[in-house]
Amino acid sequence: MKFAVIGGTGLIGSQVVKNLNAAGHEAVPHSQSTGVDVISGQGLDEAVAGADVVVNLTNSPTFDEASPAFFQTSMDNLLAAAQKGGAGHFVILSIVGTDQVPELDYYRAKALQENILATGPIPYSIVRATQFMDFMDAVLSWTADSDTVRLPATPIQPIASKDVADAVAEVAAGTPLNGIRNIAGPEIFSLDELGRITLSHKGDNRTVVTDPTAGMFAAVKGDVLTDKDAHLAPTHYADWLSA
Secondary structure (H helix, E strand, O other): OEEEEEOOOOHHHHHHHHHHHHOOOEEEEEOHHHOOOOOOOOOHHHHHOOOOEEEEOOOOOOOOOOHHHHHHHHHHHHHHHHHHHOOOEEEEEEEOOHHHOOOOHHHHHHHHHHHHHHOOOOOEEEEEEOOEHHHHHHHHHHOEOOOEEEEOOOEEOOEOHHHHHHHHHHHHOOOOOOOEEEEEOOOOEEHHHHHHHHHHHHOOOOEEEEOOOOOHHHHOOOOOOOOOOOEEOOOOHHHHHHO
């Protein structure tokens, strides 16, 4: 099959393209660096023309109140181009629990993206993943100083980006779900515990202070970012750290 992978040069997209091509498909990466702009629409028709499947892995440049407008415009443009090009399957990557954290602009924006796709004209699949192991350094940096890192005890079920890409490629090559598949890492940690494990592995002597008001994940109530019933990925956090 032929795949147009929009956002195909990023962390997940580049791995999805590699996986699909290795499986014998024709997967072409598209991004701003290849002349495709999902907001202006530049290059979209050409990028998706003749593709059996469109995989949209683009992301908002910000996590704030501007993010809903990004997903509204990009999805409108992509769905129109994909329908015109004859695509029979449209896939996006979202977040486990995205509809359970209305306090966060970005999570509301991802829920909007899901809704636009689900009510659109093309058979679809939504892959919801838990938090990426790869983003832990960024999470630590949000609330860190020279001596401490402040983190809430939010339950987190981290997943490796490789496992996310494997799942996206598998879903994209299959029959449209017309629904959602949740994927998650094999272990659940509290975010503060995960911070301590990460710093210890790096030989970083800063202290993790449990602070229920610290950072973006402070807005999360309960365990909505985890899913024990999800498709569990194989990579454990300790193994990922040591790789």
